[in-house]
Amino acid sequence: xxxxxxxxxxxxxxxxxxxxxxxxxxxxxxxxxxxxxxNLASVNYHFGSKNELIQAVxxxxxxxxxxxxxxxxxxxxxDNPNPTLEEVFSVFIRPxxxxxxxxxxxxxxxxxxxxxxxxxxxxxMRRFFLGNYGDVVAKFVALVYKAQPGLSPSExxxxxxxxxxxxxxxxxxxxxxxxxxxxxFDEQIAIEGVVKRLIPFIAAGVSAP
Amino acid sequence: xxxxxxxxxxxxxxxxxxxxxxxxxxxxxxxxxxxxxxNLASVNYHFGSKNELIQAVxxxxxxxxxxxxxxxxxxxxxDNPNPTLEEVFSVFIRPxxxxxxxxxxxxxxxxxxxxxxxxxxxxxMRRFFLGNYGDVVAKFVALVYKAQPGLSPSExxxxxxxxxxxxxxxxxxxxxxxxxxxxxFDEQIAIEGVVKRLIPFIAAGVSAP
DNA sequence: ATCAGTTTTAAACAGGTGTTTAAAATCTAC
DNA sequence: GTAGATTTTAAACACCTGTTTAAAACTGAT
Numbered sequence: 001x002x003x004x005x006x007x008x009x010x011x012x013x014x015x016x017x018x019x020x021x022x023x024x025x026x027x028x029x030x031x032x033x034x035x036x037x038x039n040l041a042s043v044n045y046h047f048g049s050k051n052e053l054i055q056a057v058x059x060x061x062x063x064x065x066x067x068x069x070x071x072x073x074x075x076x077x078x079d080n081p082n083p084t085l086e087e088v089f090s091v092f093i094r095p096x097x098x099x100x101x102x103x104x105x106x107x108x109x110x111x112x113x114x115x116x117x118x119x120x121x122x123x124x125m126r127r128f129f130l131g132n133y134g135d136v137v138a139k140f141v142a143l144v145y146k147a148q149p150g151l152s153p154s155e156x157x158x159x160x161x162x163x164x165x166x167x168x169x170x171x172x173x174x175x176x177x178x179x180x181x182x183x184x185f186d187e188q189i190a191i192e193g194v195v196k197r198l199i200p201f202i203a204a205g206v207s208a209p
Numbered sequence: 210x211x212x213x214x215x216x217x218x219x220x221x222x223x224x225x226x227x228x229x230x231x232x233x234x235x236x237x238x239x240x241x242x243x244x245x246x247x248n249l250a251s252v253n254y255h256f257g258s259k260n261e262l263i264q265a266v267x268x269x270x271x272x273x274x275x276x277x278x279x280x281x282x283x284x285x286x287x288d289n290p291n292p293t294l295e296e297v298f299s300v301f302i303r304p305x306x307x308x309x310x311x312x313x314x315x316x317x318x319x320x321x322x323x324x325x326x327x328x329x330x331x332x333x334m335r336r337f338f339l340g341n342y343g344d345v346v347a348k349f350v351a352l353v354y355k356a357q358p359g360l361s362p363s364e365x366x367x368x369x370x371x372x373x374x375x376x377x378x379x380x381x382x383x384x385x386x387x388x389x390x391x392x393x394f395d396e397q398i399a400i401e402g403v404v405k406r407l408i409p410f411i412a413a414g415v416s417a418p
Numbered sequence: 419a420t421c422a423g424t425t426t427t428a429a430a431c432a433g434g435t436g437t438t439t440a441a442a443a444t445c446t447a448c
Numbered sequence: 449g450t451a452g453a454t455t456t457t458a459a460a461c462a463c464c465t466g467t468t469t470a471a472a473a474c475t476g477a478t
Contacts, residue, residue, distance in 0.1 A: 007455080025234050029436060039457055044437055046455095118382075126389070154394040155406070161386055162375050162410050169374030173327075177370055180335070185363040197367050201414040205375075208413030216425080238466060248427055253467055255425095 008046050010036040016057045020112040024054055058117060061110045064102065066133045068095035073139050085147045085203045088140070089163075093195055100191075107191055108174055115172025118164075148207055163202045170198060217255045219245040225266045229321040233263055267326060270319045273311065275342045277304035282348050294356045294412040297349070298372075302404055309400075316400055317383055324381030327373075357416055372411045379407060 014036035018027040029050055033040045047053040072091040076083055099106030118125055130137060144156060151159070170177065174194050181187040223245035227236040238259055242249045256262040281300040285292055308315030326334055339346060353365060360368070379386065383403050390396040 023234070025232070028434075030434085039455095040436095041438080041458090042456070050436065118378075126385075154390060154396050157390065157394065158386075158403075158406050159410055162379055162407065165378030165382075166371050166375040166414075169327075169378045170371055176335075177367075181363060181366065185366065187363050194367075197364070198371065200417040201368055201371050204417030205410040205414035208409040237464075239464085248425095249466095250428090250468080251426070259466065 007036075007038050007042055010038055011043060011046065011053065012057055012060060015053055016060075016109055016113065019054065019057060019116070020109045023116055054117075058113055061099065061106070061113070062133070065095055065099065065110065066136055068098070070136045070139070073136065073143065077139075077143065083143065083147060085144065085207050086199060088143045088147055089199050089203055089206075091140075093199070097192060097195065108171065111168060111171035111174070115168045118168055144206065151206075159206045159208075163206060166202055166205075167198065170194065216245075216247050216251055219247055220252060220255065220262070221266055221269060224262055225269075225318055225322065228263065228266060228325070229318045232325055263326075267322055270308065270315070270322070271342070274304055274308065274319065275345055277307070279345045279348070282345065282352070286348075286352065292352065292356060294353065294416050295408055297352045297356055298408050298412055298415075300349075301376075302408070306401060306404070317380065320377060320380035320383070324377045327377055353415065360415075368415045368417075372415060375411055375414075376407065379403065 011032060015027070015032045018031055018035065029043045030040060032053075033043060043050065043053055047056055069091060072094060076087060076091055080087065096107055096110075099110055103109070141156060141160070144160065145151065145153075148156075171191075171194070174191060178189055178191075178194065181189055220241060224236070224241045227240055227244065238252045239249060241262075242252060252259065252262055256265055278300060281303060285296060285300055289296065305316055305319075308319055312318070350365060350369070353369065354360065354362075357365075380400075380403070383400060387398055387400075387403065390398055
């Protein structure tokens with residue numbers, strides 16, 4: 001089996017950083033293999049194609065993230081049968097922030113990747129997401145509905161997509177925004193600070209009259 | 210001067226559609242000139258480079274949109290010295306929707322373009338925007354502050370960027386979202402309907418406690 | 419009708435793209 | 449230690465990219 005593992009990992013690590021920084025089509029397999037210090041052909045040998053590499057990069061994150069969110073979701077459901085909207089949205093905080101322990105800048109890398117893949121192919125991403133993690137999504141939506149029973153299903157659909165837009169868009173560019181905040185307001189803010197400002201915003205939005 | 214005007218226009222029209230649908234780097238000059246039915250070299254002859262064409266496509270929209278927003282803004286200020294947040298955000302509705310009269314699907318094309326250019330180069334767009342339309346932005350922020358005087362400048366900064374994310378992200382993918390809403394909820398919704406659902410959401414978000 | 423200025427055209431340029439090939443190197447198990 | 453499978457490698461493939469060139473076509477004014 002040689003050390004295929006480490007070659008595959010080197011490719012994934014190099015690719016995710018380049019994809020997050022410059023986008024998918026702006027990153028070439030030659031850039032990836034050069035940064036990973038592996039042979040050009042190994043992308044196709046190990047992943048088949050560049051597209052399958054893109055998918056592998058994203059799945060590596062979702063594979064650990066979504067189960068973690070699921071744990072928080074059922075934990076919340078058990079501890080508190082009637083959680084508030086803020087509590088429901090907070091189930092994302094710990095799993096998303098803990099990506100930073102798994103990999104340096106893991107949080108912002110994933111969210112940048114999501115932002116890019118989302119704008120690139122909304123429909124495709126949605127199908128993939130619902131296909132693979134539909135039960136977690138359903139669990140989450142059910143909790144939102146319980147916290148805000150006045151909302152019709154279609155209103156929940158719209159408001160959660162608004163929310164998704166806010167989060168993905170903000171987090172995808174959180175590095176730049178934090179830089180600006182530092183420059184314009186002398187504000188020393190980290191990614192956790194952004195999240196803590198985000199939660200009240202979206203909770204208020206979703207529970208708007 | 211020949212009929213340079215119409216060649217330039219044909220290129221702009223073809224390019225904006227391709228850019229909105231597939232992204233900037235995913236669209237080649239050959240695709241553009243083929244769709245526009247003009248010679249390949251005319252992109253470089255009339256615009257200098259592909260990058261300058263991208264800028265020209267976006268500027269053609271902003272040139273008419275931002276002054277219109279400015280008019281609404283000063284109109285609101287005169288009619289109502291103390292407008293609510295919902296009223297302030299509503300100044301965007303008419304100008305943005307009226308892009309549809311100017312060009313078919315104008316609204317969603319511009320917003321898709323903004324979404325793409327925003328994720329591609331956050332800092333660059335911000336500088337361009339503030340450089341060219343900084344006074345309108347300042348006028349708008351001042352009205353937000355007046356409607357919500359409890360917010361600190363840095364809180365306004367963050368919440369308006371959350372809002373920008375929500376709007377651009379939602380509108381950039383509004384076609385796909387409307388399709389899903391039609392399929393899942395039998396909901397016959399148009400772009401105006403999306404906007405009317407969006408305004409309360411962001412107004413509530415910005416005025417969150 | 420001529421001529422300068424502008425625009426259009428086909429062709430070529432130099433370089434980058436993802437992917438495939440077949441040989442060489444490496445690893446694993448007997 | 450050798451055989452067989454797996455992995456790595458350098459080279460080539462076929463194609464696409466944005467841009468430039470220089471000649472041709474067209475334009476409006478004299």
